[in-house]
Amino acid sequence: MSQDVAVVIEHLGGKIADIVFEMLGTGRELATSTGGKLLAVAAGQGLAPLAKELGAADAVLLCQGAGLEPYTPDAHQQALAAVLTARAPRITLVGNTSIGMDLGAGLAAALGWPLVAYCRGARLEGGTLVATSQIYGGKLLAEAAVAGEHAIVSMLAGSSPAEAGRAAGASAVEEIAVPAGGPRRVRFRRLIQPAAGDVDITREGVLVSVGRGLQSKDNLPVVEELARALGGTVSASRPIVDQGWLPKTRQVGKSGMTVKPKLYVAVGISGAPEHLEGMRGAELIVAVNTDANAPIFTVAHYGVVGDLFDVLPPLTEKIKASA
């Protein structure tokens, strides 16, 4: 076993995912506690340019091969499992992303290491790894002590500032031989880009965002009218889009868009981590929710605990009357 901390470098289409830089920051703190090195571990092909962005790590380990680009769950798991077995880091960080969900649990199972998922933070307490998971839709935090000599921790996006892990420059780069993989049971076919929408919510200054509290598509005018009065646009949480009430291009969050408007009004949105990931950077956040314990109030600047159907119409009227 080593005292090193490894960060799995997620990348898509030649671009490193933002969460990687957050994890390099967290990883550096952990490595300082363990007294080990900070390793950046990437699988793919043509990774040399990416390695230049990973200056925050002490060493960059690259597993390269034709079968590793683009990403597939089984090929990447196999390659990364081989590196992690050889290096035996004390702690391995993966992002709680789509790819990280494949790899975190996949590597934990393949290596027989514990996994703590949905983490907001991790630290060492006298040699014991303590990780805090955000569960129950963000309503509760579970602080857990992790047994054993190795552990995988999957980190939520937005858990620490990305600046901490952004450093260009030369870390030692090591090429790792990739184990020969047999025929692959998961084969990449193509990447599908989203259809362009009527509006680009990432460019809007004011978003009135609606969630499942809306109850029915027929109630959309309540939020549309507020958006119109504010000169903004309606966006939504994922369930609204899944139900077909608004197009996918309006979705804010992990699997939707990341937005940073001047004003974000969250209406009937609980504030699950996957939603917060896409909007916590908004300049001013106002939340309207009947549940005083809704996690959205942990990121909002102003909150109204109440029924959106009572709260929105007088606000819309007030703004219209004053315009």
Added chain:
Amino acid sequence: MDIVVPIKMVPDLVEELEIDSEGRDLDRSSLKLRISEWDEQAVEEALLLRDKHGARVTVIALDTGDVDETLFTCLAKGADRAIKLLGGEAAQGSSRATASVLAKALKGIPHDLVLTGVQAVDDRDGQVAVFLAEALGLPHVSVVSGVEPAGPNAVVARQEYAGGVMAEFEVDLPCVLGIQAAREAPRYAPVSRVRQAMKTLKLEAAAAAAPDAGAGSTVRRLAKPDAGGRAEILEGSPEEVAEKLYAILKGKGLVKS
């Protein structure tokens, strides 16, 4: 094709979550449970595949309380079999343990395609879909919305990334897919049909095997997020709140004056 859908009961987040006196778990005596919403999506995707291409759909759940009505609802929606695994409490609270129990049960249940929710609100040690695949030695893909057959021995699965980008994979059967969303909103089974199912159909029951894996970590403290950094709550009647909000927005130049 045999499609198996493992489902799980989780606390309904609409209700207040109470923490027990030891501060390490939920107070389970007062919990209202519901099917995990992503499992509900997996059930729907299975039924859509069955409707379009023909398949046998088996829903399976650990009997961790209140599961009967949910399983009958699945039958009322059109699932062919519903199996409840008795005595699986030992696996509660760990996705890895749950997956190990399910993997043993699946040894005796034909499965070409296993669809289950990509995550659940009470997952703390990772996702059941991936652990189940690993325990069965099968390929897996997480965060899938949209599954289509690709010949007799494979399916096409779309994995979602940020910004609505998707990767399309061809995956050999048998496989396990962690479902994010079905292609259509989950169908609704009217109460009358669920009651009818309860009267005329039967749930199958089998003993849950002992889990041979666990989380490998122990919760020391379960707590609500700190009050620090919380929103300033505006009080008053809707009209008063509207005045206050208007003043705030005006102060920031976000509404015309």
